[in-house]
Structures are given as C-alpha cells and as structure tokens.
Amino acid sequence: MNLLDNLYKTLIYDNRYLFFLEGIKNTIIIAFFAGIIGVIIGIIVALIKNYHEKTNKLKTLNFLASCYVNIIRGTPTILQLMIIYYVIFASVEINIVVVGILAFGINSGAYVSEIIRAGINSIDKGQIEAGSSLGLNYPKIMRYIIMPQAIKNILPALGNEFITLVKETSVGAYIGIIELTKASDIVASRTYEYFFPLIIAAIIYLIITLSLSKLIKIMERKLNNVNS
Amino acid sequence: MLIVKNLEKSFGKTKVLKNINLEINEKERIVIIGPSGCGKSTLLRCINQIEKPTKGKVLFEGIPLDDKKTDINKIRIKMGMVFQQFNLFPHLKVIDNIILAPVKLKLMSKEDAIKKGKKLLNQIGLAEKINNYPKELSGGQQQRVAIIRALMLDPDLLLFDEPTSALDPEMKQEVLELMKDLGKSGLTMIVVTHEMQFAKEFATRVIFIDEGKIIEEGTPDDLFNHPKSLRLKEFLDNIK
C-alpha cells in the first residue's frame, strides 16, 4: 500500500515521528509562554494608554507604549524575530526556544493591548463617571467596575489572538527553531517527499486551532450566561 | 458650602460656560433650569470635576478642588452625583452596587454596609430587590437604587443631572417623591431638571441658565411667576 508505505517512511522509519513530537512540543511551549508574556505586556500597555486618555498623565510612558504598538504592528513578525535573534541576542548564549518565546511574546503584547483597549472602550463611559462620582480612584474603577464587564468582550478576542499566535510560531523556523513547521520540513528533506510531512503538520495545526476555537465558543457561551 | 467663582468651560473653541458665579449654603435645594444645550450638565460636571473647568474656581467646604494637593476622590465621597442614565453597574446585584464604594474605600465593613444598604432599600420599598441585577428593575427603581448608592456615602451635597428624563411619566413621580423626602431631611441638593412643577414645590432657589450664563436666580415664585428677562419668559412659554 502506497499510503501506508508513505506514512511509514514519514513517521516510523528512523523514528522520524520524534521530529514531529519535538515540533509540537516547541510550538506549544512557545505559544503558551509567549501568550502569557503577551497578556502581561498587553494589560500594562492598555492601562497606560487608557489612563493617559482619561487623565492626560503619564505622557512619556504613553509615548513609549504608542511607539511599541506602532513598531510591532507596522513591521513583519519575521523581521522582529530576526532583529531579536541576530541583533539583540547576537553575542549572548541563549536557548533559541527562549528567544522565540520572548520575540513572540513581545509581538503578541502589542495586539493584546489593542484588544484590551477595545474591550475597555466598549464599556459605556457613564460607568467610569459613576465610579468616579463615588470617590473611587482609577485602579479601583478598572478592577471592580470596568474589567469585570470588559472581560466578556476581551476573552474571545484574546482566544483568537492566541490561535493566531500558534500559527505564527511557524515563523520561528526561519531562525532555526524546530517547531512544527520546521519539523515537517526536516522530515521532508530526509524522505525527499513533501506531501506527507506537510499534510501531517497541517493536520496537527488544525487539531490544535480547532480545539482552541471550540474552547473559545464554550467560554463565550459561559460568559453570556453570566447575569448582566 | 459650595462656591463657584468665575467658572468657564470650553470644549475646543466653543465656550459652554461663561463666568458662572454661585454660592450655595447648607440645606439649600437648588434647581437649575434652562434650554437644552445651555450647559447645565457641564456645570454639574465641573462642580464635581468629572469635567475640568477651563477657568475659575470651585470651592467645596472651603477646599479649592483644582488644587494639586486636593484629593478629589475624597471630595467626591462628600459630593455625590445621580445621572440621567442611572449608570448602575450592570454586572453587580443591587446590594453590591450600593455597597461597592463604601466597602472598597474602607469606610465601612461589608457587614455594616449591607446592613445600612438593606435599611435604605427598605425605606424606599425595594428590600426584596436586593439580589436582583439592575436590568431586572424598572427605570424608576433603578434610579432610586442609584440615589441610594450615592446616599450610602453620607454625602453633604448631592448633584442630580436630569434624574427623571429617561423615565416614563408614571415612574418619574416615585423618583421625584424620593428627592423631596431627601430635601425634607435637610440634604443639600443641586438638581438639573425639566420638571417645572417639581421645581416649584421643591426648590429653595431656582437658577435659570441660557447660553452658558446665569440669567436669573431667585425663589420659585420669583422665576416662575415674575420672570424678569425676556429669555426666561420665552423659555417658560415654550415649555408650557
């Protein structure tokens, strides 16, 4: 059987499935930790910008935050990755997966900050005014009034950003990270045959992203059931 | 208690408030009237500094509010505000709406706040709505809860910006009655409203604003029965 032959050649022979496992592992590790970094950066940047919009304070920080978002959104991810790897960490001994985590985390933070900002801005400004009129300060208003309402809009969008992030990690192949796409490429270069390795990689990506979509759907439904 | 001195407010190039001077004493019940867009809301919002005045001073209990050393959040505890759109917090139950500020500001323990909240809700006949969400209440009920929310902080002054404008006629009355009760209890209030009948019965002083300026002020009898300026006469004729 041709199909079985090919599967054998792609996965079993020479323990080639190990490449795929390594790829899946790195893809998930990078996406997961970059996601966490992205959310942390995103929250900080969003709050700086929102606080500045509301009070006109934090001018310098706001300027830096805007530069960051504009640069990340205005340049290709692959270029950012190369700059971080070949320029910033040029002379430093560092695990390449860690470089990937940092680069994708920094990249994702810009998009996450916009998602959070949109979420905050989707809440009627009467809510902030009501909070202020009760003597609550900005952090308390955010924490107890705005965020609990905004989270409904933020979480699904954040889920989508995470799906994008999973796919984007494939760019890491360019600097030699053995993530899923690179893994399939390596196998292909051994089998002299591209179809099966690439199809297998595609199926694995689909399994990951479709599961995530499903999770987001469930989450959305849960959030909509919450009273308000 | 409240002094407004030469207050001006511009949005971009348009001057919305021009040279507003006001002095309000304890236990006064001020009603502000005037045509739409004349700056009534802006005046209230400048008084509690939700909007920053362009020029002039606001002093509350002797404290200049624009001063850098003034903690405006402390001031706002003593100066509540009730909004046209109620602005209850939709994700919180009625009780949590009203205890949020006193508890998070550490002015009261949660137990005490709940006790006080229940007592106040009971007085306005909403005790059984305590665990409902705002959207499960009628507009009139929501606005009364919003008033209770402001009262939880024991304000010295309460500002009302058209508290009944978003309400059906049959619900206006319950809110206006509550406001009258508050007035009787000696609370100092500034109320922007288009309810002229209410203004006549409720106010100790009426202020008529047009195009960002105070045109006339005096007792309800002065303004409603003996208007001096042409603009006030026209305004009163128009709303009849």
Ligand SMILES: Nc1ncnc2c1ncn2[C@@H]1O[C@H](COP(=O)(O)OP(=O)(O)OP(=O)(O)O)[C@@H](O)[C@H]1O
């Ligand atoms: N944030 C803002 N930016 C620009 N212009 C504003 C802003 N807020 C109010 N204005 C303008 O200032 C003027 C006064 O508005 P304000 O809301 O104080 O009027 P009002 O007397 O309360 O009217 P209404 O009876 O309709 O509530 C209006 O012309 C309005 O368009």
Ligand SMILES: [Mg+2]
């Ligand atoms: Mg108004």
